[in-house]
Amino acid sequence: MLIPLIVVGAANIVLTSNIFTKQLEQSSDIILSRTATEIEQIYREFETAERLFVRDEDFVSTFETSDIPIVKQVEAANQLQQYVTKVQYINSGFRVSVIVNRPHYLTKYGLPVRSDWALLRALEPSGGEFKRVFVIREDSSGRTFNWLAPFGDVVRHELYGCLEIQIPYNTFVKIMAEPLKVGQVQYLATDKESRTIIPANGASAGTLIKPGLIAAIRQSESFPYHDTSNSDNSYFMRKIGDEWMLIGEIPRKQILSPLNKVNQWTIGIILSQIALTSLLAAGLARNFSRPIQRLASLVMRKKNEGADIYIPQIARRDEIRELYDGIRELLMEIRHEQIQKREYQLRLLQYQINPHFLYNSLDTIQWKAFEHRDRDLTDMIRNLSYFLRSGLNQADIVSVRDELMHLNSYIALQNIRYEGQFTISVSVDDGLMDQQITKISLQPLVENSIMHAMNRHSGGTRIEIRGKRTSADTFVLSVFDDGQALDLERVIRILEKRNPDPASFGIRNVHERIQLYFGDSYGLSVRKTDSGTSFDIKLPYYGPGTQFPSVNQ
Template sequence: MNTEAKKRKKDVFNRVPLKKKLVLAYLLLTMIPILVIGIFVMQIFSRSLKEKLSYSAEQGFSQTYDFLAYRFSKTSDTLNQFANSDMIQRILLKDLNDYGIVEQMSDMLDMRKAFEDARNGEDVDRVRIYVRDELMYSIDQIHLFGLNSIESTVWYRYLQEDADQILGCPYSWLAEHEKTEKEILSLARTVKSPNDYRKVIGYLRVDMDKGQIDEILNKANAAKDAETYICNGNGEIVAGTGKGKIPKEAWETARTAGFQKAYMEGNAVLYRTQDFENLDWTMMTVIPYSSFMREITALKNRFLVCMILFSALVSVCIYLIGKSITDRVGLLAEHMKRVQSGELTGLEPDESTDEIGVLYDNFNYMIEETKALLEEKYRLGKEVKNAELKALQSQINPHFLYNTLDMIKWMCYAGRTADIERAVASMAKFYKITLSRGRNIVTVRDELEHSREYVNIQNMRFGDRITLKVAVPEKLMDVPIPKITLQPLIENAILHGILETEDETGTVTISGAVEKDSMIITVTDDGVGMEEEQISRLFSASEAGGSGSSYGIRNIRQRIRLLYGNDSDLLFTSRPGEGTEVKILLKQGKNNTMQP
């Protein structure tokens, strides 16, 4: 079974054209290494570019974090400075019973001046202090505020729960009356009594411009679709860019250095987090994996396009090389097929000196040698046919001569002097044309004259029972034809056709015509006709066993094929009782200019 399968595969392979085999082999030998090397190089470039992008994203994140950490640290220092200020603590600890309006106004101005001096528009947008509502300056509403204004806010509640922390306040935690078109972020803490650290005597809050922080965060984005935020411990967005979506894994897993991979709404993302020291804030960058890989994908696409173009170029080159080889081999194969069909034409000389060029030269040499051999064979065959023709003549002459002389002898006994004279004259003409000065090729006119003399002599023997009709156009009279072509056909028509009828009389008609590139001479009789089997025996009878006429007919066929080609032939058509028609088909343009 395996042997059969292998044989079928081998047969299929052997039926594939050489051009396809060469192209396929070249493609396999070139494209596979190219693809392997290309994939290897692409992986190296991709890994290098990925590392470069990761480093760039890490650098952008680290620089932004360091800058914001520094700003938040300075803001925290400002907050702590005021919370631990002796002046602030002293003012907030004063007893209301001994605290006059003039003194309160003086303290308000002192605190306002200190807060104004701390405001620089970059790190600190405003300093706020929240004091007891009983104090006159609690209605300042610029830097000094009453506690009742923040009692309902989130950040105030968180500071009450943990009075020791520095609390980061998002914009959403502010009281409604504090919100303006300009959004802010704040750091807040309590102010404690220096005499009792468990006692809170006020609340301080330092505001920062959120727009500036958003702008800084935006610079940390390493990719177009990246988003960078500041979040608090509850996962709430404090500041940042984009849609504000946070990967769940960012809060459920431990903080690690570097970017991590996660999935958000089914899409892969890279995220990086880092907490701010002493704050419940975390900086986070989220990069869609597709954006991070965009440059790598673009590189791969460019590389793929280059590979496709290079592969196409290689394929075209391989095809042209294969075509240059197989076309020459195919041309050689085509000429070999022509040689098989008998067309001995050589190839155009190939200037190439490679193996195919040598093969071309050897093929042309073989063709020339074959032509020489065929010409020699043709010459020898022609000599053989001429010998056969002479043998036919020697066969005809003694037999026909004996019958004719015997007829003349009986005419002498009968005293038929005129008939003797006519018979001798016809016989002289007949043999003159038969000999034709040694020529083997005569004209149609000569052959017709030869036939007339033959029929005249036969009519003398058989009492004018044979009628000969000639209907050959004048334009065919001078066309060359092998000698003794018509006489054996007429002899066959008389002896085996007409003389075998009941009344032993009949007509032989010779006609001629031109059809396309052929000359056709037709010999028709109205004798007894023949069966198909008789016609077959006529052409297959052996030289020893066949009659003289059958030998002559075979000889005619062989000679016209030799002289005019295999397309020329003798065509017999006959039915018993209806006579026989013989067509001599001679292809013109090949040997119609033969010389005797």
Template sequence: MLSLLRDSIKGRMIVILLLSSIVPVSLLGGVSYYSFHSFMENKLKSGVQENLEKELIGLDNILKNLNFAAQQLALDKSITTRVQHYMVSDDQIERKDILLGVLDRMSLINYSSPFAGIIALLDAKTNQPFMQSYPTQSVIHITQHPLLLEANGVMYFAPHQSTDKYNEDHTQVFSLARKVSDYETNTSFYVYVESNFNTLQRLFNNVQYGETVKHLLLDKNDRIVYSEDPAHFPMQAKFKLHDSKSSIRDLRFITASEQGWKLAVVMKGDAFQNEVNSWFGKYVTVGMFSLLLSLLLAYICWRTIYRPLHVFRREIEGVGDDLAHRPKKWLRLREFDEVLGRFYAMKDRVFDLLKEIERREKAKSNVEVEKLKHQINPHFIHNTLNTVQVIAKMNKQNEIVRLITHFTRILHYNLGKEGTHVRVQEEVDNLNDYLALQNIRYSHQFDVRMDINPSTLNEMIPRFVLQPLVENAIYHGFRNRDGMIKVSIDPHPDGGIVMCVADNGEGMPPDRLQSLLEDKSAGGRSVGMGIGLSFVHRLIQAYYGESSGLRIESELGRGTSITILILKGMGGDSYDSGDSGR
């Protein structure tokens, strides 16, 4: 399946169009999701935090209002003196007058304080109320109330059940207690003030941004003194803003007052997650629609492009099948019809050229046949030389006999039709014939030393490559003076043969070295048998690649070294002994 998508235009078009749809939608969706998630989260968190700070300010105002109400009794010397006198007096009439006066003051405080509810004076020893604005329980155990804060002799209590005698609904209220002591009369009492019944309900908003929240009140040590979710956040437990050990994943917010106590809210975040899920569902719907639309567009593009390409393929196959008279097909699409028209014109031109080439090749073949008829038959040359050799023997001309013998073998080797490649042994034998012929032709002597590795004698090499190197050394290295030529043939470590012809002749300047292999200039022109070094170099590279060929090193006055490098394992051809015969 992957290969079909990768190796066909149809598959690639589908992939490209899908990617052109999926990638932008994915990128846009990712950015949108991140932005939406960040916006919703920041909006939710900042909104909840803002509401929490407002509730903290409201609670702080409530506590200040209750404290102000308590101060009107506890800090009024006339009131505290009368209350202390009430506690030690036995005169019932006097006690009644004091009680009525204090109750009138409590009523005034209740009227002027919007958050004050029950106001009571408690005996510090027995915690029994002896004066109260509303009927209360017979004993008020303030030490059992959850302590939120104690500062400046005032104890502020977190929400607890009201001490109202008729509180059947178990309504919870805030409260505080301020102690007043008199050392002269040895009396002490508490000014106890509760908030009214609806204070807690108006203060805490339990639904924020469509999400249910739970409020917690913490003391200075972060211990819970009020909890709307005691199952998960029990009283006196230590509250942590980030609890990795908790099995419940929730959102927690906290804010602190100037006195050190704190207000916290906890929410599950379901409303936020529901908003995210709703947006994600819409995004998936749009993404699937985009994907289906891309598939439809891919099919339309495939029909628009692939059908003309199919016609092109059939037309090209028709050219390969030599269907010169195949009827022309038109697609009725301007761009494709223009290309088809040029293709048909090119096809007609190609077939015309093929006919012309065929005609010319036939004419050329006829000329070559006619040319061969006028060439001298090599057998006629051999027969004539044999006749001369017989006459020389009859006249006892031994030098002429030897010369013709060597020349005949060289001629037979050079004109041989047994193959393009021969064994090294055959090349060396031909070289020996050539050297013997040269010794007869010229009066001066040249010393040729052979160093042939026996393991190379049966290796196959191109015919007639070693003799031109020796011939070049004789003609260009020594001119008319004697010298020494060393011929060595060794196997190459990487597979192949290295043949080297070195002389101690005149040498040549560096600017002539490369010209010997590149063209037929004065330094590279052929001599003797008519085969130049450039021909040998091109022949070697034609069979064995550019890594093989001739390497020439020379120094004026010290001689020249020519190396034939044949690397059979480096991309060149290999030949067996069946390619040659003699």
């Protein structure tokens, strides 16, 4: 039960980790994009300011030489002043100056023109084109970022000068400071060689990120980029213009920190669920097992103590209650049947040793011995002994053969007593001799016929014991007499009553014992015929090779 929960929990952690990591990476990429948008705006303003200066070729040519008429000088001064004003509209933080290789006349007009031969020599074109240069400088006014755009005659490879556009260094630092609050450190690389780098915290660039790593990030095709030499950081990148590149660096522990918290909570919840499920399962198991254990204990007590046990009820309203009550009722029925069997055995024993019967038998032996003094006395004593011995046998179920032998001992005694007054015949199929019957089932019926049918009032003269198979799984043993004085309705009432008159115990006892051992489908019935009365015992038939059911003796 716990294994699926653990598997689901582990799968949930893995799935959550992947989803959460992707979401955090996407969030980091979005933060970098926002910064890149602001910096790209500044880049476009630089380009606009540069393009505004170099597109006027006549104005640019004024810086080729200082030997021009005064009118041209004034005109050039006005143009430069107008340009400076326009740049302020583009970005108020820009400061513009023009660098030439020799002193220039525009300096006299108070315009931002200065000479720096060494700088221009470093900017001389290689390969026939002028390239921008980006440098960071620091003077009395503070640190500045400088956009240097050389200009001149490209065809003749002649450099006239350089347009310098400055912006405070902190302009970039402030833009890149906001992502620091969420753990992302950003770097702005302003040239393809990664020589000029602006870090977000304003520290020296070389100590924070290596140019080689920047080059690897620039060449990467998928992001986030993971440095193989340092897997603790993830990198994101946005290109700005043709030269600049914005890099976002975020420690993986920063990405995984919220995820680790989620995983901790998830593991805690899973462990809590496991503990709760275990307690709940143990409680449910105990709740279901207690009634079963109680039933098992009752069954063991039933085996050891027999019928004299009390089976309590349980206060439940579910399937366990139905199961418990069903087994309880079954045990109570068994208890009742065992008590009933004991009562029948006791009453049968009392019936077999009925003083009246013993008196009659002994009286017959007495007068017969007195009259004849012959071996009949021996036969009577032998039959009586066999009859009593068979009747007192503890087995409740016997074969038809044994039941007929017991009956024959009784018939022999009655033939001696009632010699010549009636006839008793037995006709039972040989195939029924090994079938089962409750002990002392035929003798009470034969005795009933002798007592109530073989007299002058009833006019009976013969009793027949018959046995035949009536179907594939039943057979019938019948006791027929030709007496005519039977009260059929009274006999039927006796068979139907649960508590009959003790005087009518015999036939009722036979009927109930058969049903007790073989089921309600079997038992004793009575019917009138044209020639007399027949008591029929219906019993189950078991074919050859069939094992007889076990009966509690």
